[in-house]
Each structure stands twice: as C-alpha cells, then as structure tokens.
Amino acid sequence: MDKRNIETSPGAGAAGHEVLARVTNLTRRFGGLVAVSDLNMEIRRQEILGLIGPNGAGKSTTFNLISGFFKPSSGRLYFDGKDMTGKSALEISRAGLVRTFQHGSLMRSMSVYENILIGAIGALPRGTKKERAARVEETAEMLGLGPYLNEIAGTLPHGIQRLISIAIASAPRPKLLCLDEPLTGLNQTEVMTTLGVFEKIRQVFGCTILLVEHNMKAVMQICDRIVVLHHGQLLATGTPDEIRHDDTVVSAYLGKRHGD
Ligand code: ADP
Ligand code: MG
Numbered sequence: 317m318d319k320r321n322i323e324t325s326p327g328a329g330a331a332g333h334e335v336l337a338r339v340t341n342l343t344r345r346f347g348g349l350v351a352v353s354d355l356n357m358e359i360r361r362q363e364i365l366g367l368i369g370p371n372g373a374g375k376s377t378t379f380n381l382i383s384g385f386f387k388p389s390s391g392r393l394y395f396d397g398k399d400m401t402g403k404s405a406l407e408i409s410r411a412g413l414v415r416t417f418q419h420g421s422l423m424r425s426m427s428v429y430e431n432i433l434i435g436a437i438g439a440l441p442r443g444t445k446k447e448r449a450a451r452v453e454e455t456a457e458m459l460g461l462g463p464y465l466n467e468i469a470g471t472l473p474h475g476i477q478r479l480i481s482i483a484i485a486s487a488p489r490p491k492l493l494c495l496d497e498p499l500t501g502l503n504q505t506e507v508m509t510t511l512g513v514f515e516k517i518r519q520v521f522g523c524t525i526l527l528v529e530h531n532m533k534a535v536m537q538i539c540d541r542i543v544v545l546h547h548g549q550l551l552a553t554g555t556p557d558e559i560r561h562d563d564t565v566v567s568a569y570l571g572k573r574h575g576d
Contacts, residue, residue, distance in 0.1 A: 337358065339358075339381070340391055341390065342354070352388075359524060364524075364527060366539035368543070373548065379494055382526070383408060383413060412490050415494040542555070
C-alpha cells in the first residue's frame, strides 16, 4: 500500500486541523464477513468526532481496531505521528489512546476515589501517593464527582457510575479518549451533564474525543464532525449539519430511526 508521508505527519489534515490519528484502508474480516471494509478516516486534535451508523455497521469493530483490541486484517493505524498498526492495546494506551467499554469499566464495590485511583496509578506509575491523590482529586473535581469520592461506586445512580468510568479513563489525560455509547440509559438531565463533562475534558485536559453513540440529538449537539458507517464502509463524513442533510445518510440511517 501507499505509504506517503502525509499518513504519518501530524498536521496533514485541512488547515488548522492537525491530525492526531488516521486509519488507512482499514479492513477486518470475521470468517467470510467483512465487518470493516477499506476504511479511511482521520481524527483531528481536540475535536469531538462522532462515529455513527445502524446496528452491525462496524462501529464497535472500528473502535476495537483503533484501540488495539482487534488486529486489522489489512490496513494501517497511525496515532500521534507513529505507525501503531498491529500494536497491542497496552502499547496503544501507553501512547495516549484510552477507551471505555460499552457496559462500563468500574469496580462496583470500591469507592469512587479508589476507582479513579486505578486510572491515576496507570498514568503515574512512578508517582508518589500525594501526586496520585492530586490527580484523582483534580479529575473528580472536573467531572463533578468531588462530593462522591468516599461513596461506594455500585451504590450510586447510573449517570454517576457512567461519569466514574469516564473519570478512570480520563485520569491519565489521554490524547485520545474513545467512548463507546456513554449516554445509553441516561435520562435527559444526565445526558446534558455528561455532554458538559465532554466539553470540559476537551477544553481543560486537551483531549480529543471519539464518540460512538446512538443518541442522535446529543451527537448532533456535541460533535465537530461525524463519520457515518454502513455495512462496514464509510458512507459519509461531515459536520452535523452536512450529515443531517445528506440524502444517503438519511435514507440509510437517520430516516429509519423511528422507535430506535
Ligand atoms: P456496530 O457496533 O456498528 O453495531 P459491530 O462492529 O459490532 O457493529 O459489528 C459489525 C459486524 O461484524 C456485524 O455483522 C457483527 O455481527 C460482526 N462482528 C462483530 N464482532 C464480531 C466477532 N468478534 N466475531 C464475528 N463477527 C463479529
Ligand atoms: Mg456496537
């Protein structure tokens, strides 16, 4: 495949939109099924990028490929100026790409403090107790979890538990934070709070966010750009307004979402 410099050099995107991550010709097969097919996309520094599409479109597979949980059948992954193709999830997370899991990633029987500490220890392996505590407190403060630090995570409302998962993932101050359906099951107030948290994480921690999400209203509201997948292929890329008015996207996905 073509290995032009443009694929590895940060700043290769449109003017003022430095590229943080890029996949080229990314393909993943499961037996005879092509879950992700020849996908080319970029993630720009400090943007919130939405990844949407119908069930089975290949969103989770793409997410797993980018975070190193699946190896691509072919194609390449570039992250923060390096070719990370085939690297393990651990190597990729050390390079600054952290993900959450769709069904949460927290320890229910531990306190909120202890949960966020997991992320802080990962981020500061040689840090002192005091440094790690400062990281936990700063993260909790930013996400509005300060009042809950001593509570047992599993006893707290669903919306707070979701924020705890995001706090663990953002404690290392990742360059790219990948969130898999973080709004599922949240009520409208919790959705608004969580969207506010995404904005803060982006602005204060300088994170870039990749958001796989079914809540279209929220995606349209918070994302700078959106990538639409359909049958494992890229259907469209654009701003929320462009996507909302894209006939192909409306007929393949948005128009069929009644009762979703
Ligand atoms: P989405 O997240 O958009 O709903 P997925 O990426 O989960 O879609 O799935 C895309 C396609 O790949 C689906 O047809 C799904 O059944 C298939 N698939 C996903 N993961 C696996 C797997 N581990 N083994 C076999 N098939 C898979
Ligand atoms: Mg999925």
